Amino acid sequence: MDVSHLIDRLNPPQREAVSAPLQSRLVLAGAGSGKTRVLVHRIAWLIQVEQISPYAIMAVTFTNKAAKEMRSRIEALLGLTPRGMWVGTFHGLAHRLLRAHHREANLPENFQILDSDDQLRLVKRICRELNLDEKRWDPKELTWFINAQKDEGLRPQHLDSYGDSSWQTRIDVYKAYEEACQRGGMVDFGELLLRSHELWLNQPVLLRHYQQRFQALLVDEFQDTNKIQYAWLRMLAGERMPVMAVGDDDQSIYGWRGARIENIQNFTSDFPGTEIIRLEQNYRSTDTILQAANALIANNQGRMGKQLWTDSGEGEKIAVYSAFNEQEEARFIVEQAEKWADQGGMRQEVAILYRSNAQSRVLEEALVRAGVPYRIYGGQRFYDRLEIRNALAYLRLMQNRHDDAAMERVINVPTRGIGSKTLETVRDYARQQQVSLWQASVEAIERRLLSGRAAGALLPFIELINQLQRDSESLAMADTIALMLQHSGLVEHHEKDKDKGEARAENLQELVNAARQFEQSWSPDEEDEQAGLTDVLAAFIDQAALDAGDAQAAEFSDCVQLMTLHSAKGLEFPLVFMAGLEESLFPHSMSMEDPQGLEEERRLCYVGITRARQKLFMTWAESRRFYGQEERRTHSRFLREIPEQLLEEVRLGASIRRPLSFQRPTSPSFAEAEVPATEFYLGQRVIHGTFGEGILTNFEGQGPKARVEVNFDDVGSKWLILSMAKLQAL
């Protein structure tokens, strides 16, 4: 078989990675160096050259998006769907293992996945049960604590308070939480990994089975693995399985949620015989952009070492813009973005990146004002919406009566007269008898522990769920869901929502559509069948928990893209704006104190810079409103870490006055600072006959129609026609 197409158009290190012998390899893949391409070609190589069955290949990613992309690119390259291959996220694959071996993992067959919202609710409930003061014991913090322990592979019994009572309380909550999960057959995200790791640990036969089955293991975004994920991989790999770990230590930006950059640094010693392959040729950005990125990241210690290069040419300089304030920064960005569009560029080629979500508001306002369509990434995802979560809770309850999280969520949604008092009685009973809320409800009614009214409200709910489940046996899943939505009153309930009612009803309809689609495309493979995975509804619920879907329905219009630097990882855009390059915003004040945190911020900056293909703007504001407080700002140290000759300042700080008659830049050059100054400039203090003193914060138009916005000390912000207002400079 001719396999030259697998390596033909690759550069030497890419080729080396793709055609490496069956041994472990660490591929240090710089930004834009063709990482996914290498992974996909490697898999094809394993199948076509090494004659490894797809059944013996496992490829692990972090996000569903990455897993889907890998799958479709493999299919495109091979021209067929490789059956039996395990491609998925860590969580997805761990989940698959637990489903297949639920008995050995000590889980009920219908165990359910607890997402972060359910988890928080459950922790809150446990805090109440343990009589903890929510002021002192923030459930969010406790949840974070539990997850952090699981990410480290630690169970409550592995933890020792060493007499520290507050530490002991945390451990107690963790323990109670774990018991509640076990009782209800619920598994959170961290548990998926921890439990499947323990499954292998406790069942050597099973482990050996998988070790023999898989002959090659590939891991994407290796720098993002946490301790348990790494342990999971090592255990599966054993002594012999060749692992190809692909990652970039310079793009490790998730340390704060447990990712361990050491994993990539220790890989070669933990997997003996591993060679390192560096992919340093970049196919994305101009040389200027890469030089800036290289120079910046060189300030970090203990790197694996990598220098990105390109033969694509020097390109334009990086434009640095010092805005007067955040409003003006936003306006500048919008203006430049529109210029791109005016010159024939697509809006979707433009990305505005920022460090924190709070920055998006001002940017949005500026975009709206200018009538520029935009799209924000990272909003609420489909399966995270209130109405969808409620609907799923009903489905989960139909599937598993002991799912307390689901029960708590919808027992009184829509309101059916089950108040807090009834619920408290049921909760108390459940706690005493160590049973689920469902069972407690049933027994409480039977034993007449509830008032007639309470029982009269609770019983119909129980019957509703029972009835729905009976009906579901003869109906297609989508029809079951539609029926549930009607009979439960959820549609009616959510329709009533004041401003979001319409959208909510639509989303519920969309859920039915999604279910129908899922149903049509879903077919368990032989392996799933053997594992008893034959229930569509269960599979649908699982996938909703593991993949929250997109934030917005597919957007066809040509939009400017707004997102945080974190969510920009893995993406690329011809034109990129990085906004808010100010000390204590970026690097963020929460991270700049300790050296580790600062280095991660720097990597985040590196990620941002390397998103840009052609042109990069870095902007900051000399003054920014923070929690209502106007603050003076200084530009980010990261700007200083980029060699000056790569930068081009559009305006130099406050020292250059920006006259009101300033002609907005229209020529291709962005350096247009030398315009004769007139009387007024942004940030100037002025005095008005009626309103008194204030600061000039904004302007629009020119000549006789020019208007200015002045923030007056006494009467606040006002727009004034410059030619009428008789302003005086102070």
Next chain:
DNA sequence: TTTTAGACCATTTTT
């Protein structure tokens, strides 16, 4: 049960 007023507080986010 729903609405409203004050308190509180404030990176980054996927599974």
Next chain:
DNA sequence: TGGTCTAAAA
């Protein structure tokens, strides 16, 4: 400043 959450009032 504004969004979220809890507690009090309609």
